[in-house]
Amino acid sequence: MNMSGPSLRISPPSWSLFKFPPDSAPPALPPPPDQHTFASPFTIPADLYNDLLAPAWPITIATVYAITVFSVNASNRRAGNKPWAISKTRLFYAFVIAHNVFLAIYSAVTCAAMVRALRHTWSGASSENGLVGAVDTLCKMHGPRGLGDAATYNSSTNLWEIKNRLIHLGTDGSPDATDVGRLWNEGLAFWGWFFYLSKFYEVLDTFIILAKGKRSSTLQTYHHAGAMLCMWAGIRFMSPPIWMFVLVNSGIHALMYTYYTISALRFRVPQTVKRTLTTMQIAQFVAGVSFAAAHLFISYTVPVATPYTMLKTVSSTASAVSSVASSAISQAAVVTATANVGAFLKKLAYRAAGEEGLAENVRNSQGEVFGPEAERVVETIRRETRYRNEYREIPCIDTTGQSFAIWLNIIYLLPLTALFVRFFIRSYTRRTSASAKHPTQRHAISKAGKDAVHGVDREIESLGKSAEDGLASVAEKAKSMDRKHIREEVERIRRELRDTSNATIHQTRSSYKESKDAVASFNRKVAKSLEEAQVNGSASVERAREAASDLASKGQDIPERLQKKLEEALADAQDDAHGAEVRVKQEVEETGNGIREKVMEELKESGKQRETKSENEEQPNGGVVKEEEDEDKENNKPVGLSTTNPNDLDDSYADILKKPDA
Secondary structure (H helix, E strand, O other), X not given: OEOOOOOEEEOOOOHHHOOOOOOOOOOOOOOOOOOOEOOEOOOOOHHHHHHOOOOHHHHHHHHHHHHHHHHHHHHHHHOOXXXXXXXXXXXXXXXXXXXXXXXXHHHHHHHHHHHHHHHHHOOOOOOOOHHHHHHHHHHOOOXXXXXXXXXXXXXXXXXXXXXXXXXXXXOOOOOOXXXXXXXXXXXXXHHHHHHHHHHHHOOHHHHHHHHOOOOOOHHHHHHHHHHHHHHHHXXXXXXXXXXXXXXXXXXXXXXXXXXXXXXXXXXXXXXXXXXXXXXXXXXXXXXXXXXXXXXXXXXXXXXXXXXXXXXXXXXXXXXXXXXXXXXXXXXXXXXXXXXXXXXXXXXXXXXXXXOHHHHHOOEOOOOOEOHHHHHHEEEEEEEEEEXXXXXXXXXXXXXXXXXXXXXXXXXXXXXXXXXXXXXXXXXXXXXXXXXXXXXXXHHHHHHHHHHHHHHHHHHHXXXXXXXXXXXHHHHHHHHHHHHHHHHHHHHHHXXXXXXXXXXHHHHHHHHHHHHHHHHHHXXXXXXXXXXXXXXXXXXXXXXXXXXXXXXXXXXXXXXXXXXXXXXXXXXOOOHHHHHHHHHHXXXXXXXXXXXXXXXXXXXXXXXXXXXXXXXOOOOOOOHHHHHHHHHXXXXXXXXXXXXXXXXXXXXXXXXXXXXXXX
């Protein structure tokens, strides 16, 4: 407790603020409704306001964005960084112009809104409360303006509270939406929320760069992904430093998108402008991480109305008095016991002068009534509560959520800051050494700053390219594993089909062999029948018998036309051979046709199975069947059936096909 006045203190942050995940309370407060001012142009529903601040939004979008950029960068590089077809269209060109103009105007308006908010809340270091008043302005974002008048959230009781007893919260226990003079209601709630959403839209910058076949810089990718997360945490947990991010970043973006617009319109812009913008961005990182971190170590004192109780003694005259004798005795006793001589003489003097009222009010050295009057006085004690201002120390940060937002910002910006400081020191030391050509301090600081910016850019780009190569390598390995898995599956299917095919081929070959055996048996029966006929009187019948015997010995089927000739020759034979002719004809029809139908059905069925199994897959062991089928097709034979084409007979059989002699 400090009774003397407001003061500032730097101390380590409380361990109670270190918590992950942070407390979800309190929810973000939506902007003041129905205000229709520049601070809050229109009302945003409270449910929508907090639904879009759910952590899944920034985490998912930032992750997908970063992975996509690294992947496309690697893909563009493999393709020789050639522009995409869409980037050469007029529609794409118009979109680029509109996109840059929109973001330039929007960023400028947001920056102006935050300047206005700061102007309406800033008390300045020269105010009544000096530096402490300025710190209070930036640390506390809710409630009315004034040191000690802010509304803060008490994590112990999970309630909003105000130190000043003359200021009250809203009806729902939250800070009153009509309070003015603090950053949240003065514009940060409205414009900060939309600035957070704009970080998702800004990824189209990267799409434009990639579509042109160029490489999106790692610094840009890092900035976009990190900004999504930091803006989300700052607005969701209403963290005090977030106002600076909105103000500075929107201002730099207004300049940056103006530069992009001019460049897109094909106006020549000096390269110095681009380098200056890059320098401003990195300077923003360095200043931002320092400013945000300072909030964790700052505490200060504020006046707090403290109640205290006063005890007040009230005297009253008694309704009854003692007798004169008793008074005299009491008077003597009281004078002897308590009153001093001077007070007693004074009382007697007033009485002698006739001033009885004055005499009754004379008191002894202890402030007590003495003498006869003491018998008529009754004293009572009253309790009275009064307030006085006492200065109490409060931290700049109140909740674990506010602390988390700051630490996330530090984690995001610290690598860039560390790189900048490292390169700056290295360059500054080199330029101020004894061998330096320009050892002046001012020149050395300026050049060291530029060298540091370039060093950070090179370092980040090198890390980014390594990440892209690593991601591409992982993707290639994943594809290779996929291809290996596919090959294994194909090989497994091939083995299954091969086993099935082999079984089918074996069955087909067996059927084919059986069919040949059946045809040979048929031919033997025909030859036997002809021998039994014992037809010797006709030269044509003899020749037919010789031809049939020859064909049967070769395992060949008898052509249909040849069978007809045989039948005609047998019909012209001697009458005593009529019975043999009938038997031959019956056996030809019954045995031959039955065998043919059976063989054809079996071969057709096996052919269908082979076609089904080999339709989408090769049959390494099926070449024999395939070759036999092709050979049969070339000879115009039914597939798998060994039948001789009459047109292919030797000349020795040609005369058999002619009409036999009479």
